Amino acid sequence: MDCLAILAQTGSAAGAEAQNGGTVPIDLIWQHVTSLNLVEALTFISFGTVCLFYGWRVFKILVAICFALVGLLIGVWANKMLIGGNVIWLALISVVLFSALSIPLMRWGVSILGAAAGGILTSGAWLALGLPEQYIWAGGLVGVIAGGMISFIVFKAAVMLFTSLGGSGLMVVGVLAVMYQYMGASAKLEHLVFHQGWFLPAILLVPMAAGIILQEKFMKGAKDWEI
Numbered sequence: 270m271d272c273l274a275i276l277a278q279t280g281s282a283a284g285a286e287a288q289n290g291g292t293v294p295i296d297l298i299w300q301h302v303t304s305l306n307l308v309e310a311l312t313f314i315s316f317g318t319v320c321l322f323y324g325w326r327v328f329k330i331l332v333a334i335c336f337a338l339v340g341l342l343i344g345v346w347a348n349k350m351l352i353g354g355n356v357i358w359l360a361l362i363s364v365v366l367f368s369a370l371s372i373p374l375m376r377w378g379v380s381i382l383g384a385a386a387g388g389i390l391t392s393g394a395w396l397a398l399g400l401p402e403q404y405i406w407a408g409g410l411v412g413v414i415a416g417g418m419i420s421f422i423v424f425k426a427a428v429m430l431f432t433s434l435g436g437s438g439l440m441v442v443g444v445l446a447v448m449y450q451y452m453g454a455s456a457k458l459e460h461l462v463f464h465q466g467w468f469l470p471a472i473l474l475v476p477m478a479a480g481i482i483l484q485e486k487f488m489k490g491a492k493d494w495e496i
Contacts, residue, residue: 309446313443320433322436328432331435336371341360432484436476
């Protein structure tokens with residue numbers, strides 16, 4: 270009850286203040302978005318659209334890519350800690366190893382990604398509702414638990430969750446980059462991003478919800494897409 274009282278008292282203030290320097294690194298995210306050139310932005314939009322609406326057909330490739338990225342991060346970290354140089358062979362070995370592991374562990378990988386997508390979904394909803402940013406981990410934890418349970422029980426739900434989220438994220442980043450650099454909307458977008466806490470979660474979650482609904486309809490007529 271005390272936690273609920275704290276959330277209720279600080280929620281309105283947290284939703285109104287700017288996101289700079291907060292728990293969520295809005296500055297860093299926005300810097301990466303606005304640094305994309307036109308070709309990169311259009312690539313993000315194209316690939317994101319495919320993942321958003323057709324991810325259920327290519328989910329195995331997406332899982333392998335996610336495993337490879339995790340392997341890359343671990344390889345870079347291990348290379349830095351163990352060797353201390355700029356040798357890339359350890360990172361390459363880690364990428365190949367994790368990509369190969371994604372094949373026998375496909376169902377586990379999909380379930381883990383579904384749980385992560387659930388966490389991002391509820392974290393975004395937490396921010397959109399103006400709840401205190403410093404407690405966003407609580408909203409994310411609820412989504413991870415719920416998403417993990419659903420993903421382990423209903424395999425199709427995990428596929429739809431993580432492919433829709435990934436596709437929505439890529440598409441939104443590309444659209445924002447194009448609007449910021451080539452459509453004269455930079456001032457308006459910056460105001461929305463830094464002063465309206467609901468904006469980024471909303472533009473991420475709305476396409477994601479549309480992707481889940483459409484993928485569900487597409488999957489009903491296809492019985493050969495699972496592992």
